[in-house]
Amino acid sequence: MPSNVNAPFNLKELSIQYDGKLLLRKEILLDEPVFQQLLSSNYLTERKSIIRKNLKFQCQRCGNQTAYLFAKIPCQLCHHTHVYCRKCIEMGRVSECEMLYYWTGPTPKWLRHAHPCSWQGQLTSVQRQAAERIVAAIRNKESELLVWAVCGAGKTEMLFLGITEALQHGKRICLATPRADVVRELLPRLQKAFSTVSIQALHGGSGDKHGTAQLMLATTHQLLRYQNAFDVIIIDEIDAFPYHADPSLPFASNRAKKAESTTIYLTATPRKQQKELIRRKKLSHIFVPIRFHGQPLPVPKKILSHGLKRDLHNHLPPAAFLKWVNVRKNPNRQLLIFVPSILLAEKIKPVLAIKLKKAGVLKSKEKLQSVHASDPDRESKVQAFRERDTFILITTTILERGVTFPSVDVAIFDAGHDVFDEAALVQIAGRAGRSPNDPTGEVLFFHNGKTEAMVQAIDSIKSMNKRGGFSK
Amino acid sequence: MNCLWCYNEIIPEITWTNLFQLDKPKPVCNSCADKLEQLQGDRCIKCSRQTDAEICSDCQWWKANQETDPLEFNYSVFAYNELMQEIIAKWKYRGDYALCGIFKTYLEDAFQERFSKLKREIVVVPIPLSKERAKERGFNQAKALAEFLPTKCTDILLRKHGEKQSKKTRMERIDTENPFILENPINKPVILVDDIYTTGTTLRHAADLLKNQGCPAIYGLTLIRG
Ligand SMILES: [Zn+2]
Ligand SMILES: [Zn+2]
Ligand SMILES: [Zn+2]
Ligand SMILES: [Zn+2]
Numbered sequence: 001m002p003s004n005v006n007a008p009f010n011l012k013e014l015s016i017q018y019d020g021k022l023l024l025r026k027e028i029l030l031d032e033p034v035f036q037q038l039l040s041s042n043y044l045t046e047r048k049s050i051i052r053k054n055l056k057f058q059c060q061r062c063g064n065q066t067a068y069l070f071a072k073i074p075c076q077l078c079h080h081t082h083v084y085c086r087k088c089i090e091m092g093r094v095s096e097c098e099m100l101y102y103w104t105g106p107t108p109k110w111l112r113h114a115h116p117c118s119w120q121g122q123l124t125s126v127q128r129q130a131a132e133r134i135v136a137a138i139r140n141k142e143s144e145l146l147v148w149a150v151c152g153a154g155k156t157e158m159l160f161l162g163i164t165e166a167l168q169h170g171k172r173i174c175l176a177t178p179r180a181d182v183v184r185e186l187l188p189r190l191q192k193a194f195s196t197v198s199i200q201a202l203h204g205g206s207g208d209k210h211g212t213a214q215l216m217l218a219t220t221h222q223l224l225r226y227q228n229a230f231d232v233i234i235i236d237e238i239d240a241f242p243y244h245a246d247p248s249l250p251f252a253s254n255r256a257k258k259a260e261s262t263t264i265y266l267t268a269t270p271r272k273q274q275k276e277l278i279r280r281k282k283l284s285h286i287f288v289p290i291r292f293h294g295q296p297l298p299v300p301k302k303i304l305s306h307g308l309k310r311d312l313h314n315h316l317p318p319a320a321f322l323k324w325v326n327v328r329k330n331p332n333r334q335l336l337i338f339v340p341s342i343l344l345a346e347k348i349k350p351v352l353a354i355k356l357k358k359a360g361v362l363k364s365k366e367k368l369q370s371v372h373a374s375d376p377d378r379e380s381k382v383q384a385f386r387e388r389d390t391f392i393l394i395t396t397t398i399l400e401r402g403v404t405f406p407s408v409d410v411a412i413f414d415a416g417h418d419v420f421d422e423a424a425l426v427q428i429a430g431r432a433g434r435s436p437n438d439p440t441g442e443v444l445f446f447h448n449g450k451t452e453a454m455v456q457a458i459d460s461i462k463s464m465n466k467r468g469g470f471s472k
Numbered sequence: 473m474n475c476l477w478c479y480n481e482i483i484p485e486i487t488w489t490n491l492f493q494l495d496k497p498k499p500v501c502n503s504c505a506d507k508l509e510q511l512q513g514d515r516c517i518k519c520s521r522q523t524d525a526e527i528c529s530d531c532q533w534w535k536a537n538q539e540t541d542p543l544e545f546n547y548s549v550f551a552y553n554e555l556m557q558e559i560i561a562k563w564k565y566r567g568d569y570a571l572c573g574i575f576k577t578y579l580e581d582a583f584q585e586r587f588s589k590l591k592r593e594i595v596v597v598p599i600p601l602s603k604e605r606a607k608e609r610g611f612n613q614a615k616a617l618a619e620f621l622p623t624k625c626t627d628i629l630l631r632k633h634g635e636k637q638s639k640k641t642r643m644e645r646i647d648t649e650n651p652f653i654l655e656n657p658i659n660k661p662v663i664l665v666d667d668i669y670t671t672g673t674t675l676r677h678a679a680d681l682l683k684n685q686g687c688p689a690i691y692g693l694t695l696i697r698g
Pocket of ligand 1: 061062085
């Protein structure tokens with residue numbers, strides 16, 4: 001490209017900054033004259049942010065077409081009343097009078113890293129098989145691959161070979177995951193594994209990062225600001241909220257990838273829709289049935305607890321739980337208790353603390369804590385449990401996935417409740433037996449009448465164990 | 473209809489009283505409405521703060537430090553509780569304009585209750601934003617509220633551009649010079665409308681200007697007593 005000495009900007013820097021993005025004017029940090037010059041020289045191109053399509057609106061940033069998620073605003077910028085999108089408002093308002101901009105100047109050349117991977121660990125043979133399948137998908141530019149790996153299979157490590165392959169060929173990669181917690185946890189691991197590569201993490205609270213690294217780590221929502229950006233997109237936990245329930249996210253990830261690219265989906269608990277695609281051979285997949293330590297998944301036990309609803313209504317633990325807690329196979333294991341609501345998590349805590357201290361299960365009441373999504377101390381409480389300062393943790397479904405504690409038993413109070421669907425139950429059961437030093441753990445479903453979801457979760461765990469070569 | 477806040481569908485309840493004439497659709501569902509905290513019980517007659525005293529300590533301070541208070545009184549509708557803070561953040565700072573629809577009937581009721589008996593020629597004046605802030609935000613939240621009231625609304629104040637109020641301490645806020653300019657003096661009583669009453673400085677700056685230029689009486693109507 002001919003270098004323009006008189007230009008008040010550095011084209012190479014700008015291309016790295018803006019290539020692959022889809023932004024509002026207020027997200028482009030350039031002075032008006034520079035911005036106008038880039039537009040008139042077609043380095044930046046504009047498109048409508050909201051279009052009308054057969055009497056319907058569609059937001060071009062998030063894909064929203066739901067009528068009640070558009071509203072009108074008497075706009076002080078253009079002095080007209082027009083629509084804006086309420087769906088993606090958390091990322092700044094998209095108004096009908098504003099345009100979206102994308103880079104159409106010279107494309108940046110990403111580095112080809114000869115030896116990007118600094119990870120010293122070893123893959124098990126099962127992990128290696130999956131890792132090599134991922135490498136092949138990237139090398140052959142296959143458009144999609146689903147990696148179905150049981151909880152505790154060590155999926156992050158399985159990605160390292162594929163990421164290495166992409167970096168060696170100067171590709172740009174994004175690893176997208178549903179929750180900011182997980183982004184924060186993964187960043188140091190990736191930085192350690194790829195110590196010479198520029199990596200950036202983006203999530204709602206990550207401040208004004210530019211999102212310009214070759215290897216990006218982001219919450220799925222952040223993909224709403226990308227277009228035609230990535231050669232490889234890895235989408236973690238596709239079966240989880242919000243990706244599973246929010247059509248904006250598949251819309252965004254689909255737009256964020258380049259025309260010729262590979263999308264890798266990760267899941268431990270594929271939904272019906274994905275299983276169906278696999279069955280009809282519409283989606284290639286690789287199954288990883290064995291945990292990295294080589295032991296089977298703990299199979300949950302259903303425990304019928306009479307009067308469970310009444311007990312929980314009175315904020316009392318189920319009677320059957322109090323019996324079991326005294327006869328646990330390994331009383332040294334920490335205990336993770338899942339409950340269906342925030343209210344119950346808070347209300348049952350003091351009662352349970354008193355009862356368990358009396359029973360000699362707890363040394364002091366402070367060793368039992370509860371946590372939920374809107375708990376301001378959420379991070380520190382999870383950390384305290386991880387460090388064994390807390391012995392028993394009561395939680396809502398926020399801890400159903402993405403978090404690892406080495407040695408726990410798991411109990412669910414009211415496992416028949418609607419919030420515990422099949423995927424949630426399999427994920428929760430997958431919290432137990434994560435460590436090679438304690439690869440088993442008890443998982444108990446306390447219920448007052450078994451549900452379809454409970455039966456299917458147990459069947460599904462058994463069948464995964466069977467596919468992993470464990471006879472029972 | 474979907475709830476303006478949580479998006480859940482609102483199913484109108486049919487009862488004997490509305491069987492033949494359905495109620496107006498509600499902007500928020502019952503569960504969200506329950507989490508809004510309306511101010512009630514004993515309140516300071518000057519500023520609407522919940523207190524046992526007739527005049528709260530803040531207002532005593534104003535009384536002691538100003539020769540005449542240009543503001544007759546302020547009336548607020550809501551407490552600044554958790555849900556309200558979330559709504560304000562999304563409405564004002566994220567720019568979800570439609571959320572002001574949540575407040576319409578509450579403001580209409582407040583007007584009926586506290587202001588309808590005052591003189592009929594009363595005029596509503598929203599607290600303005602600076603030009604820069606208006607451009608950034610795309611709308612003035614105070615104006616959105618003012619327009620819900622069943623009386624004439626007029627923009628006669630301008631605001632100079634300056635640093636954000638929220639970055640200053642209480643004393644700094646109270647001591648600052650008047651950020652407003654009065655474009656057209658008015659000789660009718662005025663209700664100043666704003667979203668939040670925190671120290672009362674903003675309303676009093678505006679009221680000062682109006683009073684000095686011939687406005688007979690100035691009241692405040694604010695959504696929230698912070
Ligand atoms: Zn949108
Ligand atoms: Zn406009
Ligand atoms: Zn609602
Ligand atoms: Zn007062």
